[in-house]
Amino acid sequence: MRKWIWILLICSNTTLAAEHSVSAIIDTRLSHTQGIDSYANGGLGKFRFDEGNQLSLAQAGLTYKVDWENPLSAQVTANGYIDGTRDGIGLTEAFIKYRGLPLDNGLRLHAKLGLMYPSISLENIATAWSSPYTLSYSAINSWLGEEFRHLGAELTLERLGKFHSSKHDFSVSAAIFQNNDTVGAMLAWHGWTISSRQTLSHETLPLSNMPSLDGGSLDEQARDSDPFIELDNRFGYHVHAKWKIKGKGEFSFGYYDNNADTTIVKNGQYTWLTQFYHAGMRFRLPYKIELISQFMNGDTLMQSPQAIDVVNNEYQSAFLLLSRRWDKHRLTMRVEHFDVTDNDLTPDDDNNEKGQALTASYQYRLLKNWFIQAEYNYLDSTRPARIEQNLPSTLTEQQYQLATRWYF
Amino acid sequence: MIKHSKVKYRLIAGIVFPLLSSPVLSNNFMVIDSNNTPMANMVVYLTPTNEEYKQQQLKMPVKKPVEVHQENKQFSPYITVMQKGYQLKFVNDDDITHHIYSASGPKRFSFKLRKDSSQKDLVFDQAGHISMGCNIHDWMSGHVLVVDTPFFGVTNNLGMVEFNSIPEVQYRLDIWHPQLQTNNNTYSQTVTTPLLETLTIQVNASMDEIPTQQSLDDFEFLEGY
Incomplete structure (x- = not known):
């Protein structure tokens, strides 16, 4: 992975005329969490902060971008956290982008090459993958932030409607990638979360104290999951299509398959075959209300070297977000549902889960690039596996957050 | 602007046709x-x-260049009309880069216009309609009509x-x-x-x-x- 970063840095230093720019977000946050210890620190709590009060540097994100005179650009994004659960600083994305000019028939080609997120989130569109709407992302996008990142190439073909006096733009994308072979492990073992932490490219993710890791069915599994590794040397793929209606909104639909070979286990890291459909829409409703909704449904499979299903889960989640801005004020509400259904016969690894969450967020724009944001998160979930760690199967967690966010 | x-x-026209005696x-x-x-x-x-x-x-005589600005991620004015053979000046008033291109018409061009008052001059020596876009901000759209006459205007x-x-x-x-x-x-x-x-x-x-x-x-x- 480091090799890629060096290639990017060398490219950016070439003598071609280029514009160099830096954008950043500094999010300082005060939080009060009522629940249990965070998943981020090996607990089973659904939020990123442990129970109690926490003052944190919730995100220090920085993107360095080089934009050449030709249609090429490159960017590297780093993030840092001092949050009391897992402090760290590191890279989250690094890629080269090609954005061709539209041809006379309105077709345009884009390409992206490097370490990147699959293009799925409709919330994480601001600097360093932050969300302009809420402090904590939806369950779907929290999972993307935790377990998804890959080294790959994405090609997008777009048809711009304005070349045909049409309001409709259509695009199709296809990506192939590696380094996402353990994705699904954290969703199985701690379930869905409502978080604002992105896993740094060098990080590993601590598992909770599951008894099955000590002489049980998961005895071979390491204590940490290494999310961005390549175990089987096979390429996964992601395809998605988008339909944009100018001035109104967009619909998107896609399919992700990491195409992993589940017979491989190396150094305690199993290969997980993870596949899902995702759909999303974004619309400008009357009264300037913005609607964002995403849905995801899929499965994940982890097998023993003898090809016996150890984990075989189905999962789904959906959220509906409504946001309205009045000059300097923005109010956002989000409701969501999530579940995991455990279909394997492993007796000491119950991954079943069901829950829903509500988020209410208020943002005030103090200065052009300085925001104050207050947010309330409510989440109730049922997860029988919590019982074996002396935690309640049914649990309600709540979180209050007050943040100042500085963008530049 | x-x-x-x-x-x-x-x-x-008054300068051009001084010999005309009509009031x-x-x-x-x-x-x-x-x-x-x-x-x-x-x-x-x-x-x-x-x-x-x-x-x-x-x-x-040579006219001052006509200007089309990029302001608040919009082409301003939306429609520019100019005479053939004259110069059009593109001015970026935004604090971000725009990637201006012509989508159709007799004059084809594309260039990145950097932030904070970067400028670019182009001479349009053929009459016709040029529709423009920004490759970074797809919603931006502007039009240039190049006419083969000095007598043109836009209705109020x-x-x-x-x-x-x-x-x-x-x-x-x-x-x-x-x-x-x-x-x-x-x-x-x-x-x-x-x-x-x-x-x-x-x-x-x-x-x-x-x-x-x-x-x-x-x-x-x-x-x-």
Whole structure:
């Protein structure tokens, strides 16, 4: 992975005329969490902060971008956290982008090459993958932030409607990638979360104290999951299509398959075959209300070297977000549902889960690039596996957050 | 900066045709639609039907460059009209880069215009309609109409356009708008000046919706994910 970063840095230093720019977000946050210890620190709590009060540097994100005179650009994004659960600083994305000019028939080609997120989130569109709407992302996008990142190439073909006096733009994308072979492990073992932490490219993710890791069915599994590794040397793929209606909104639909070979286990890291459909829409409703909704449904499979299903889960989640801005004020509400259904016969690894969450967020724009944001998160979930760690199967967690966010 | 609705094209025909002895007269045109509603921001241009005048136009003095700005991620003005052979200046008033390109028309170009008042001059030496976009901000759209005559203007909010001191000859009058649903987005008729009173021209064609140059996103710090 480091090799890629060096290639990017060398490219950016070439003598071609280029514009160099830096954008950043500094999010300082005060939080009060009522629940249990965070998943981020090996607990089973659904939020990123442990129970109690926490003052944190919730995100220090920085993107360095080089934009050449030709249609090429490159960017590297780093993030840092001092949050009391897992402090760290590191890279989250690094890629080269090609954005061709539209041809006379309105077709345009884009390409992206490097370490990147699959293009799925409709919330994480601001600097360093932050969300302009809420402090904590939806369950779907929290999972993307935790377990998804890959080294790959994405090609997008777009048809711009304005070349045909049409309001409709259509695009199709296809990506192939590696380094996402353990994705699904954290969703199985701690379930869905409502978080604002992105896993740094060098990080590993601590598992909770599951008894099955000590002489049980998961005895071979390491204590940490290494999310961005390549175990089987096979390429996964992601395809998605988008339909944009100018001035109104967009619909998107896609399919992700990491195409992993589940017979491989190396150094305690199993290969997980993870596949899902995702759909999303974004619309400008009357009264300037913005609607964002995403849905995801899929499965994940982890097998023993003898090809016996150890984990075989189905999962789904959906959220509906409504946001309205009045000059300097923005109010956002989000409701969501999530579940995991455990279909394997492993007796000491119950991954079943069901829950829903509500988020209410208020943002005030103090200065052009300085925001104050207050947010309330409510989440109730049922997860029988919590019982074996002396935690309640049914649990309600709540979180209050007050943040100042500085963008530049 | 040239505001779209306030564009005033001063015509300098008086300088060009000093030998004409007729008093300075203004010729007013009013453009209305089939419901008798004034049509604003319509390009109106007059081309002498007599070849002799066309030749004289070539000796026109150099005009200041016409400017089209990129401001608040919009082309401003939305429609620019200019005479063939003159220079158009692109000015980026935003604090971000734009990647301007021509999508159609006789002049093809693309360039990145960096933030904070970067400028780019282009000479348009062929008449025609050039539709422009920004490859970074797809909602941006602008139009340049290059005409082969010095006599052009844009109607105001009352649908009015005024031509001062133009030669008293017969012209082909063209009314143009990128959203006008006619052949080549143009409505034409013959007129002869001087006009004794405002000539009202009814355009019996529908107009497409004028695209709003606005993104759905109203948050400033987006990264283009």
